[in-house]
Amino acid sequence: MTDARLSPVLDKIDADLPDALDRLMTLLRIQSISTDPAYKESCDSAADWLVSDLESIGFDASKRPTPGHPMVVGHGGEGDGPHVTFYGHYDVQPVDPVDLWNTPPFEPVLEDTAEHGQVIRGRGASDDKGQLMTFVEACRAWKAVHGSLPTKISFFFEGEEESGSPSLIPFMEENAEELKSDLVLICDTGMVAPGVPSIASQLRGMLKDEFTITGPRIDLHSGHYGGPGLNPLREIARIIASFHDDTGRVAVDGFYEGVHEVSAEQKAQWEGCGFDEKAYLEGVGYTQPHGEAGYTTLEQQWARPTLEVNGLWGGYMGAGTKTVIPSKAHCKITCRLVGDMDPDKLREKIRKHVEDRLSPDATVTWDQDLDGSPAAVMNTSRPEFEAARKALTDEWDREAVFVGMGGSIPIAGFFKEILGMDAMLIGFANEDDQIHSPNEKYNVESFHKGIRSWARVLAELSD
Template sequence: MRDGLSGEGLQRKALDAVDAGLDAALARLFDYLRIPSISTDPAYEDACRAAAEWAAGTLEELGLSAAVIPTTGHPMVVARTDTGAARRVLFYGHYDVQPVDPLELWETPPFEPRFGAGADGRRTIVGRGASDDKGQVLTFLEALRAFRTAGGAPPVDITVFLEGEEECGSPSLGGFFAAEADRLKADIALVCDTGMWNPTTPSITTSLRGILSMEVTVHGPSRDLHSGLYGGAARNPIHVLADILAAARDADGRVTIPGFYDAVREMPQEVRDAWARLDLGPDEFLKPVGLSVPAGERDRMLIEQIQSRPTLEVNGIFGGYTGEGAKTIIPAKATAKISFRLVADQDPSRIAKAFEAFVRDRLPADCSVTFSGGHGSRAFLVDPASADLAHAAHALEEEWGIAPVMVGSGGSIPIVGQFKSRLGIDTLLIGFALDDDRIHSPNEKYDVTSFHKGTRSWVRILQALG
């Protein structure tokens, strides 16, 4: 039975509860951050289990029915309410964190959270996982607590799904989905693992590029050769591979693989106009990393190059002798690691086949080629006309006093593709991280304002989605 308190009155009381309970909420976050749940290192297996149990216990305390579900790796946490609401939302986050290396660059121990201050005086929470993703997850859980404290419940049923292997490639996720998909059925998914446009402007990530990773090796002579004896006559695999990779992009920044752009969907003009108004330029985006000239498609805005256009990048290239000093050889082989960032409607398997054909067509006599990898995930795009998107945007504007920026992400979040392909649901990616949160780096932090107003935002969003 749902509580009689509802609507604006419940939202107002829940928002008051968030404000009154901020110090207690921060104390709970500090408890969570003290658990060293590093998923990539087997030495922290018990800590990952402890983090899962901490989260499940918190969810039980909030009135959800929670379970810690074993997998072939670290466990999953699934919790749910069943109030009979007309709609159900699925909230996803992860309890695992990145390793802390290099430890000597931390100003204080990474699993002893503390308050700090940003360069502009903003109050921060410092510790591994503060932003990615424990602090973000707790904004949602504390919103649920606020509804409970207010004497009511959100107007939607809730499923919370927390993963323990997001930072190590989610190796157990496929098997878990195959076995447990029924537990996760919902009308829409919510993910809080993204960021804001700036400290005062919220954003909703409406598209994610997909990813395809491959490795290509060109084989030449049967062994490394003396470059004095064979140089000039023997085929050099490094030359061959470099020539092929150079041919894969033209002088205008376009990928030249036949068919590469066939399935690329143009963003609606109103979206491109909104992006143009953001005026993201090289000084703001490239100058901080020591660059000044956008290298993507010349006829595209910089923001398009990083959000809605596909790419081919060489992530590493190696062959022959790479140690100290000289060793004058022609190597037997050369290898490159390649990644593609894909956009809506591009099929990773088709792009992989097209790239293989492109390489083989340019392979000279006396050389052969092998490929590995070739698996990837599709891109994700929210329908700009989505009613849920509009409701969430309005809720964020009410909280922050400014309309959220609708942005794409150049990165990939494979779980979002799984929600679409396996559960048939769309995802709203709403996060409160900032560009200077130092995620994956020493001295990771999360702004207290992000935590506080993020929690208030979820109260408003849940009310709006109902």
């Protein structure tokens, strides 16, 4: 793609930034919280807004009903380059606790900060409305300047990503032929460090589970039964402590089956990617990493599996004291998976670990409705990945890097399993965007250069 064709698109993006921010602000005002039925109409409104916006730039777009919140699908463009599908989600997380927000979460504002310059403050600014609109705005600029898009493009937006995507797989299976393309682009990730453009090369998978340990059939008086009585809270604490050894390694038998060591070449690239370990740790109040000994912070985050206790409760939790031995104790756990770890087999191993350690008179019951997804490794040998890396390097004036990701984005695996499509994940969020938390923000630089980045990526892909 010649500079003569790309340059006016970039100029248009620069000139149109105030209007692009206004459009994003309008979308951010829609309270599309997918997990709360009270916001069903708002989710519908967000889908309608996106359909209208895509139609305004020439896409054949429509809102598709599901048993939950609707999908948005759009098609447009032509050319000899690859047909790409852009995926994003318009739903957002709940805003609680509201009293910790400095501004109303659905009244987005532009805020000047000393550290980041101007930021967009509001729920969904980074996850995922701001990121989603970077691609839409890149397409808008191409159409405005040239009257056409540089390649064939489809859009696929869902409204249930923040609530487990219950409608996603059935919809993808029922509409497989329409949704298939050469490559799916996902903008729901971030940069490894501020100003360092990043392409995700691997994602950790996820396993969730929850169990309850029961001792006595009712809560007991701790004077009458303290001593001879089995206390489920003490029992569950003992079992949880057995999940890890003193080096931070998970002690569940067979836990590491399917885990692969990181190559020396990959380690070298990660070491030079600009990641600031000190800032990463100190930003949340740590002085040192606390994971598996013998591995760097990035290896622990991107390439090693975990077993985390996410919730632990039981007994009396009100004001003051209540002298009881509780009947039940509860625990929620999650595991981040890497390599070829099988979530179903791992679930069996973890449950066996717990059941083998139960004391007499203790029983365990398990939640039967929790799911799991394997890790995903991207096909970075495809030429589109190098084309995108060049585009990002040109825009950010800093070599783009292939990085791992500690989080889990099951949609990437679903595109591969259901539609046979490889995914390329490029995002412009920063570690401190406070997604899922009060005062979520998205740097205006991320939004602006994100739009320009996608314009460059489309130019490179069309070649």
